[in-house]
Amino acid sequence: MHPSEEFMNYYIKYEPKIRSYIQRLVFDSTDAEDIMQSTAMLLWKKHDQFKADQAFLPWAYKFAYNEIRNYYRKHEKSKKLLLDPDCIDQLADTSLKNSSQLEELKASLDDCLYKLDNSDRRLIEYRYCEDGKINDLAEKQKTTPNALSKALQKIRQKLHICVRSNQEHS
Amino acid sequence: MNKIKLNKQSRRLFELMHKVHENDLSETDQSELNRILKESEELRLIFLSMRDQHISLDERLRNRLISDHALGFQETEKNESEPEKKNQKIFFKFLIILCLLSTGFLIGTFNKKETPHSDESYELNTLLDPFEHHIATISSSINTYNNRLKEGQDLKAGWLTVNKGKIILQMSSGMEISIQAPTKLKLINSSSIQLDFGKIHLKSAFGRKGFSVDTKYGKLNDQGAEFGIHIDSSIAASNCFTGELAFIQDDFIQIIHAGQNYSLKDRQFIDKEMYETADKVRAQVKKATAEKLASWRQYLHKLKYDxxxxxxxxxxxxxxxxxxxxxxxxxxxxxxxxxxxxxxxxxxxxxxxxxxxxxxxxxxxxxxxxxxxxxxxxxxxxxxxxxxxxxxxxxxxxxxxxxxxxxxxxxxxxxxxxxxxxxxxxxxxxxxxxxxxxxxxxxxxxxxxxxxxxxxxxxxxxxxxxxxxxxxxxxxxxxxxxxxxxxxxxxxxxxxxxxxxxxxxxxxxxxxxxxxxxxxxxxxxxxxxxxx
Known part of the structure; x- marks a missing residue:
């Protein structure tokens, strides 16, 4: 197999994981896509440095991480970035070390969504699948936006506990 | 839902993450989030997993929106926001870059591949083949108790049997035929039928001449008439209401004029007979439909409160x-x-x-x-x-x-x-x-x-x-x-x-x-x- 073709096969296989890695650390989805693009371009430019006997993901994560750091450095003053550079370093490290565990957690999300009560699932559906506004739903359900927001927070927490429990039992 | 233990800090982290995802994080919250994340690997893992959860749910929404957009559907009451548009542009831009990168390597591979052609898709194409040419349509029906003899049903050449009720046939030549059960006839083409037995009333919408009805006693040829034909074990006659028609058997020709009823079997004029015209059948259908709709609505009312x-x-x-x-x-x-x-x-x-x-x-x-x-x-x-x-x-x-x-x-x-x-x-x-x-x-x-x-x-x-x-x-x-x-x-x-x-x-x-x-x-x- 031609080295470029081999690289491309790796890239296609691991692209979702690289994307997840970036999205976890960059809150603005548009910016995360920009970083994904620049990482893809960088990986392509450097693909001849990739050795077939080395692990692709840690190699690719290094480039992604550098792009994330550059982004945080560049927008340190101009954007509300939520996380400081030290925090990003530590999160990137945790993400790299627990990459497969995080993928497993994500994989059991569907199962946990099913286990939710009907009303909880309805709220999640409304928030995500209908792009619903909490204020609109609160008005419809004759409750306050704050109460609904609290309910949504609890559902997110339940989902997290559920995926973690699933993983512990598996 | 299974329980795992949460401490004070992880609970607070859930609250802060919720605020992050609802764009409700204050500057104080932000500092607190950074502080908490630096405290332990476990808290960072919670953070990352919650990010994954949010992204995964959000992607479901985005997939749906892109699918709707690509298919030409956009909800009228909702305007796409600018960031969403930007997101989509970037997404497609990225796809193009990926395609360009991939093309160089994979073009050869693609060229070698052949498009698969499954048995199922072949069967579906066969099933989708156009049907034979229709020559008539049922424009109205009443009490036929046969799902094939309903309004809107298109008919090809072939035998048609009406055992119950009444139907109106609209031939593509413009001839309108009101049929009373029991009747058996064969549709030959848009301008001719063969009547085995039964009672039919015919009227051309455009006053066109030339429509023919074949019977075992001979052929009736429309010369611009409104007429009826009745054939059963006891009678074989044709009644002309307006215009005239010709009865032909080999060399024998008999013109039947308006107001005359002619016995095809005995070759002589007989007493006039009553026929159900298409207008009369339509009036019956209208009345029966209104009655049926009223009773269906009554039944629905009961169902609603069941x-x-x-x-x-x-x-x-x-x-x-x-x-x-x-x-x-x-x-x-x-x-x-x-x-x-x-x-x-x-x-x-x-x-x-x-x-x-x-x-x-x-x-x-x-x-x-x-x-x-x-x-x-x-x-x-x-x-x-x-x-x-x-x-x-x-x-x-x-x-x-x-x-x-x-x-x-x-x-x-x-x-x-x-x-x-x-x-x-x-x-x-x-x-x-x-x-x-x-x-x-x-x-x-x-x-x-x-x-x-x-x-x-x-x-x-x-x-x-x-x-x-x-x-x-x-x-x-x-x-x-x-x-x-x-x-x-x-x-x-x-x-x-x-x-x-x-x-x-x-x-x-x-x-x-x-x-x-x-x-x-x-x-x-x-x-x-x-x-x-």
Whole structure:
């Protein structure tokens, strides 16, 4: 197999994981896509440095991480970035070390969504699948936006506990 | 939900993460978030997992929006926000870059591959072949008790038998033929028929000459007349009401003038006879339809207040909220389960003055949230299928779309062996009907019903009140009450796939009941809801 073709096969296989890695650390989805693009371009430019006997993901994560750091450095003053550079370093490290565990957690999300009560699932559906506004739903359900927001927070927490429990039992 | 222990800090982290995802994080919160994240690996893991959860749920939404956008559907009441547009642009830009990168390497590989051609797709193309040329259409019918002899049915050349009721045939040549049962005739072409026996009345819409009716006594040739023919064991006669027609047998020709009734058997003029003209039949149909509609509405009123009726939709436009399909059974919960109409448009229903929803393009559907579990169920739906799905061998009729392992789906599936209806509750049962050719179901109003009863492990499928069961597979594990939840009518747009199973056609009634109707009750429902 031609080295470029081999690289491309790796890239296609691991692209979702690289994307997840970036999205976890960059809150603005548009910016995360920009970083994904620049990482893809960088990986392509450097693909001849990739050795077939080395692990692709840690190699690719290094480039992604550098792009994330550059982004945080560049927008340190101009954007509300939520996380400081030290925090990003530590999160990137945790993400790299627990990459497969995080993928497993994500994989059991569907199962946990099913286990939710009907009303909880309805709220999640409304928030995500209908792009619903909490204020609109609160008005419809004759409750306050704050109460609904609290309910949504609890559902997110339940989902997290559920995926973690699933993983512990598996 | 299983429990794992949370400490004070992880609880606070959940609160902060919620604020992050709802764009509600203050500067103080931000500092606190950074501080907490630096404290332990476990807290960072929670953070990352919560990010994944949010991104994964958000991507479902984005996939749906992109799918809708690509299919040309954009909700009228919602304007796409600028960041969303930007997101999509970037997404497509990225796709282009990836394609460019990939092309150089993979072009050779692609060139070597051949497009697969499965047996199923071949069969579907065969099924989609155009039908033979139609020469007549049934423009009205009453009391025929035969689903093939309904208004709108197109007819090809061949024998036609009317055992009950009356129909009006509109020949493509313009001749209108009113037929009273019992009659047997053969459609030869648009300008000629052969009458074996029966009583028919003929009138050309354009006063055109030349239409011929062949009988065993000779041929009647229209010379611009309105006329009737009656043949049975005791009589064989033709009555001319206006204009004139010719009776021809070999070299014998007899012109029959307006006001004359001629015996074809005895070759002599006889006393005049009464015929049912098309106008008279139409008036009868109108009266019977109005009566039937009134009694159907009375029955619906009872159904709405029957505690076993869970959901009922009559498919009437709602001027206050045009995008809503109104659910008419009172439910104690706040959400009344109104449907959201996406793309579909209003059309004439089965009865004059009633409405139906027409589903045309691949994304047309009604989306419901039916918040109920069922140990037993009856599902009734009046539907007309226009054509098979050209992109997929499934017509998705009613489909719960996600997540629940016991979701219910109803589809019309075409495979190499044939086509059939299939009702399926994942992990519970799968049930198929006998083979029904597309010609048997396309272009006519049908009542599709299915019932299930988990306690007795019974599942049945019905078409127009008649049982069409074939194969039932029931899970050996304990059956779980199916939950409907989110579902689509006449379409299925899976969240993470482009495998769209839309159903071109019309629907004018849907009801779901909390018990399994017996076969007798299903037939009664059909009799009460069908048009005359």
């Amino acid at each position: 505690p076993s009726t869970a959901f009922l939709y009559q498919f009437s436009p709602n001027s206050a909220s045009p995008q809503e399909l109104i659910q008419e059974v009172h439910r104690s919960e706040l959400e009344p389960a109104h449907g959201k109409i996406i793309g579909a448009s209003w059309e004439q229903g089965r009865f004059p003055g009633t409405h139906s929803l027409k589903f045309d393009s691949p994304n047309d559907r009604v989306k419901f949230f039916l918040n109920e579990k069922f140990d037993a169920m009856t599902y009734h739906m009046w539907v007309k299928f226009d054509k098979l799905n050209e992109n997929n061998n499934h017509l998705g009729i009613f489909l719960s779309e996600k997540w629940h392992p016991h979701q219910i789906t109803l589809q019309y599936v075409s495979i190499a062996k044939g086509s059939f209806f299939k009702v399926h509750s994942k992990d519970n049962f799968g049930h198929s009907s006998t083979f029904l050719k597309p010609e048997q179901i396309l272009g006519k109003w049908l009542l599709i019903s299915f019932t299930f009863d988990l306690v007795n492990e019974q599942v049945h499928l019905y078409l127009n009140g008649k049982n069409i069961d074939k194969t039932l597979n029931i899970s050996s594990t304990p059956l779980q009450a199916p939950y409907i939840g989110w579902c689509d009518l006449m379409n299925w747009v899976p969240l993470n796939s482009q495998d769209i199973r839309n159903t071109p056609g019309q629907v004018d009634f849907l009801s779901i009941h909390r018990r399994a109707f017996s076969a007798k009750e299903i037939l009664e429902f059909y009799e009460k809801s069908r048009t005359p």
